[in-house]
Amino acid sequence: xxxxxxxxxxxxxxxxxxxxxxxxxxxxxxxxxxxxxxxxxxxxxxxxxxxxxxxxxxxxxxxxxxxxxxxxxxxxxxxxxxxxxxxxxxxxxxxxxxxxxxxxxxxxxxxxxxxxxxxxxxxxxxxxxxxxxxxxxxxxxxxxxxxxxxxxxxxxxxxxxxxxxxxxxxxxxxxxxxxxxxxxxxxxxxxxxxxxxxxxxxxxxxxxxxxxxxxxxxxxxxxxxxxxxxxxxxxxxxxxxxxxxxxxxxxxxxxxxxxxxxxxxxxxxxxxxxxxxxxxxxxxxxxxxxxxxxxxxxxxxxxxxxxxxxxxxxxxxxxxxxxxxxxxxxxxxxxxxxxxxxxxxxxxxxxxxxxxxxxxxxxxxxxxxxxxxxxxxxxxxxxxxxxxxxxxxxxxxxxxxxxxxxxxxxxxxxxxxxxxxxxxxxxxxxxxxxxxxxxxxxxxxxxxxxxxxxxxxxxxxxxxxxxxxxxxxxxxxxxxxxxxxxxxxxxxxxxxxxxxxxxxxxxxxx
Numbered sequence: 060x061x062x063x064x065x066x067x068x069x070x071x072x073x074x075x076x077x078x079x080x081x082x083x084x085x086x087x088x089x090x091x092x093x094x095x096x097x098x099x100x101x102x103x104x105x106x107x108x109x110x111x112x113x114x115x116x117x118x119x120x121x122x123x124x125x126x127x128x129x130x131x132x133x134x135x136x137x138x139x140x141x142x143x144x145x146x147x148x149x150x151x152x153x154x155x156x157x158x159x160x161x162x163x164x165x166x167x168x169x170x171x172x173x174x175x176x177x178x179x180x181x182x183x184x185x186x187x188x189x190x191x192x193x194x195x196x197x198x199x200x201x202x203x204x205x206x207x208x209x210x211x212x213x214x215x216x217x218x219x220x221x222x223x224x225x226x227x228x229x230x231x232x233x234x235x236x237x238x239x240x241x242x243x244x245x246x247x248x249x250x251x252x253x254x255x256x257x258x259x260x261x262x263x264x265x266x267x268x269x270x271x272x273x274x275x276x277x278x279x280x281x282x283x284x285x286x287x288x289x290x291x292x293x294x295x296x297x298x299x300x301x302x303x304x305x306x307x308x309x310x311x312x313x314x315x316x317x318x319x320x321x322x323x324x325x326x327x328x329x330x331x332x333x334x335x336x337x338x339x340x341x342x343x344x345x346x347x348x349x350x351x352x353x354x355x356x357x358x359x360x361x362x363x364x365x366x367x368x369x370x371x372x373x374x375x376x377x378x379x380x381x382x383x384x385x386x387x388x389x390x391x392x393x394x395x396x397x398x399x400x401x402x403x404x405x406x407x408x409x410x411x412x413x414x415x416x417x418x419x420x421x422x423x424x425x426x427x428x429x430x431x432x433x434x435x436x437x438x439x440x441x442x443x444x445x446x447x448x449x450x451x452x453x454x455x456x457x458x459x460x461x462x463x464x465x466x467x468x469x470x471x472x473x474x475x476x477x478x479x480x481x482x483x484x485x486x487x488x489x490x491x492x493x494x495x496x497x498x499x500x501x502x503x504x505x506x507x508x509x510x511x512x513x514x515x516x517x518x519x520x521x522x523x524x525x526x527x528x529x530x531x532x533x534x535x536x537x538x539x540x541x542x543x544x545x546x547x548x549x550x551x552x553x554x555x556x557x558x559x560x561x562x563x564x565x566x567x568x569x
Contacts, residue, residue, distance in 0.1 A: 065243055066184050070194050072239035073177040074201035076140065079232050080170050081205030083112070083147075086213040086225045090355075091345055093222040095499040100156035102496045106469055107160050109341055110275070113461040115167025116174065118268040120455045122260035124175035125311045128249040132176045132183075136240055139172030144233040151223035162226075174454040182438050183247040192435050196376040199431040202457070203336075203423075204369040210344045211366060214359025253309020259300060263311060266297035271459065275466035312452060322437065324543030325389065326456045329433035331536035332393055333460025335400065335529035336426045338468030346407070346522055349498045350515045364416045368423025375424075376431040384546025389432040393537030396425030400530035404523050430457075436544065472525045473497070479517035481510065 087094070087109060094100065100108060127135045146169050150162035181198050185191040216224040270293030276286040304310035317323045347358035380388045399421030406414030437453040476498065483491045493504035498518045505511040 068239075069184055069243040069245070070181060070197060072236060072243050073180055074198050075232070075239070076136070076173055076236045077177045077198060078201040078205035078208070079229060079236070080143075080173060081202045082209045082212055083166065083170075083226075083229060086209035090213055090217060090222040090225055092348055092499045092502070093217060093355075094156075094159075095497070096503060097222065098153070098156045098159065102473060104156045104160065105497065105499075106275070106466060108156065108163060109469070110461070110465040111160050112163045112167040112170070113459075113465070114268060114271055115164045116170045117271065117455050117459050118264045119168060119171035120175060121263040121267075121311050121452070123171045124179070124452075124454070125255065125260075127172075127176045127179060129255055131246050131248045132180045133240065133244050133246040135172050136176035136180070136244070137237065139169050139176065140233050140237045140240065142169035143173065144230045144237075145169075147226040147229035147233070151226035153223070174457075178434070178438070178453060180244060180247060184245065188439070191438070192380065192431075193377050195435045195438065196373050196431045199376070199434055200370050200373045200427060203372070203427045203430050204366055208366045210340065210362045211359035213344075214354070214356040217355035253307075256303075256307060256309070256311065259303055259307070259311045262296050262300040262303065266293050266300050267455070267459075269293035270297070271463065271466075274463055275470075316452075320543040321386070321545050324539055325385075325433045325436045326452065328389055328393060328429070328536045328540040328544070329437075329453070329456040330460045330463075331532050332396060332426055332429045332433075333457050334464040334468070335396065335533050336422070337461040337464035338472075338525070338529060339400070339403070339422070341465050341469060342472055342522060342525070343403075345499065346518065349502055350519055361412055361416070362419065365419040365423040368420045369427045372424060372427030372431060376428050379428055380432055380435070385432050385436045386540060386544035386546040388546070389429055389436070389544055390537045390539075390541030392425045392428035392432065393533050393540060394425075396422055396429065397530040397533035397537065399423075399425055400526050400533065404526040404530070407519055407523050407526070468525055468529060471528065472521045475521035475524050476517050479520045481513045481517075483510070486510070 091105065094108070095105070123135065143166060146162060146165040150159060150166060153159035153162055178195075178198065181194050182191065185194040212228070213225050216228060269289040273286045273289035273293060276283070276289065280286070301314050304312055304314045317326075344358055344362065347353045347361055348355065351358075353361065379392075383391065399418050402418030402421060403415060406412075406418050409415075433456070434453050437456075477495055480494065483494055486494065490504045494501040494510070494514055498514055501511065501514045505514065
């Protein structure tokens with residue numbers, strides 16, 4: 060094992076990589092108005108720009124996590140970093156909305172090689188349970204803090220440059236990550252990985268992508284033949300995938316883990332938490348600009364309380380988990396996040412920014428602890444040599460939460476926004492269509508028109524209703540985690556009362 064200083068230096072490099080990935084997942088939120096003015100995307104294209112990154116990433120995570128166990132996590136990470144930088148340049152100079160959607164998909168493919176590699180390397184660099192929990196808290200702060208930092212980074216760039224700058228910034232940072240990982244991070248892999256099964260890899264993609272697409276399509280256009288067909292394809296592929304994993308001696312995913320209420324409850328709670336968090340971030344930045352009238356930089360600065368709270372979790376997450384255990388920590392953190400959403404619901408209709416700032420701090424603290432607790436619980440359920448596949452499950456939960464949060468909460472918000480609009484019959488056809496598409500396009504079409512204030516009110520009312528729905532979901536997830544995920548007496552973050560936990564705790568990398 061490397062020296063202690065080098066281990067923490069390696070953690071810093073891995074955390075920087077995941078922070079950049081998380082920033083990239085939310086940095087576009089502030090660029091939506093500029094994107095709309097430049098590329099003129101439809102509302103459907105706008106949603107695809109926001110979530111195709113997560114769809115592509117989620118679809119490939121299982122395959123890439125297992126591949127990392129086999130060919131080496133550091134090697135796959137270096138390949139992913141290089142690909143991510145190249146795809147960022149393609150996105151930065153996209154001439155059309157379709158081009159940008161394709162570039163974002165490529166970013167998701169590259170991201171799928173990075174996410175499980177970073178987390179599984181953390182698991183192997185820090186085999187000691189106490190140090191692992193602390194390292195995961197730092198890694199999680201990079202992930203959740205990066206997601207919250209995206210709007211601020213976007214604001215700083217958009218204040219001075221065009222919208223493509225939010226992608227160009229990835230390139231120098233990825234070069235730094237590339238150098239740091241090459242020098243500091245030790246290689247690790249499963250010493251006896253077994254045969255890689257290409258059919259299982261294909262089935263994992265065929266299960267996840269159609270299901271997520273079906274949810275998105277049904278949310279946007281209603282249940283139709285396309286969404287039903289995609290759902291059936293995804294369910295059939297998923298069933299085949301699970302049956303195949305049970306028969307293989309070296310499965311891509313140990314599906315028997317999901318038979319444990321602690322494991323499945325943790326994954327479900329994690330999905331719901333990120334679902335609510337990502338949906339909030341995607342529309343809150345637009346709210347600050349289009350309703351409150353802030354510039355991109357001013358909007359980003361006003362989201363700073365969320366960023367700081369997410370990072371501050373490093374200081375308290377381990378103490379909370381030591382005192383309460385994983386299950387109660389996860390449940391309580393989700394309840395705290397729900398309370399933060401309730402505060403935001405009040406703040407969105409209140410003058411000034413004070414109430415909103417308090418709500419953002421509460422949400423940041425709650426999500427940060429929830430992400431740390433769920434990630435530690437999932438990684439503690441497997442020995443270090445299978446860290447890649449376990450990391451893929453953790454990251455898949457995160458990315459599915461992001462993708463479905465933007466798709467479902469975004470669609471709900473759009474439906475409520477349109478329902479709250481006043482009578483638009485006096486407007487010309489093109490202007491009426493623009494107003495119904497989104498508030499961003501309405502701002503372009505109604506410049507100087509009194510109806511613009513009514514459109515802003517409709518957007519605010521839709522935000523409040525969407526926040527309430529997210530808060531209710533978080534309450535359900537909190538109760539689920541409190542009931543299903545064991546807390547146990549262990550201050551180490553292990554699932555101490557689960558079968559096999561002691562063997563996992565004593566496992567060490569080869």
